[in-house]
Amino acid sequence: MxxxxxxxxxRLALGPMLVVHGWNKVSGPGGxxxxxRWFDGxxxxxxxxxxxxxxVSEIGAGLFLTLGLLTxxxxxxxxxxxxxxxxxxxxxxxxxxxxxxxEYTLLVAxxxxxxxxxGPGEYSLDAALRLDFAGVVWAxxxxxxxxxxxxxxxxxSYRPAADGK
Numbered sequence: 001m002x003x004x005x006x007x008x009x010x011r012l013a014l015g016p017m018l019v020v021h022g023w024n025k026v027s028g029p030g031g032x033x034x035x036x037r038w039f040d041g042x043x044x045x046x047x048x049x050x051x052x053x054x055x056v057s058e059i060g061a062g063l064f065l066t067l068g069l070l071t072x073x074x075x076x077x078x079x080x081x082x083x084x085x086x087x088x089x090x091x092x093x094x095x096x097x098x099x100x101x102x103e104y105t106l107l108v109a110x111x112x113x114x115x116x117x118x119g120p121g122e123y124s125l126d127a128a129l130r131l132d133f134a135g136v137v138w139a140x141x142x143x144x145x146x147x148x149x150x151x152x153x154x155x156x157s158y159r160p161a162a163d164g165k
Contacts, residue, residue: 007121008068014111015066018078022058025051042088043160050157057081068124070131071116072138078112079146080153087154109146116142 025035032051039054040047061077064070082105093100119134120126126133 003118004121004123007115007118008123010111010115011065011068011120011124014078014108014115015062015064018058018062018081018108019066020062022055022060022062025055025058043158044088045157045159054081054084065112065115065120068120068126069129070133071120071124071126072133072135072142074133075112075116075138075142076145076149079109079142080149082106082109082112083147083150084153087150088158088160113139113143 026032028034030037032048032055035051035055036048039050044050057077058081061074061081064074065078085105086102090100090102090105093102095101095103097104116134117136117139119132125131
């Protein structure tokens, strides 16, 4: 059994996925302008700022997780991003992702917290640099900190239409 290989595989699944999501916000079919329009429709104000912050946050957190760098803090970013996505884009659509629900975002957040708990494994920059950003405390920081960061962002910037759409 090679736990370090398993942790590397998890990081290689989760990290690049978030990088691609962030990159798509900048260079996807609608580009940054399309992401800004989408965020405006979701009720994030100012939409242009949030489009840029989301793209940079996703690319950065995805790269850090892929490399296994500052894992507990990186997991906090994943949780914050996923909570905001749950509350805005997936809101009111139920659980299942095939109906637009929050199943996927919950899974991503939970796997990130799990990696904060276990650490990134020996095949990581945290291990190479002897950084300790993992364990029970870091899992708690990632979970609670991510929820609090998302709540603060939403309290300051989320202004959905009166009809809830």
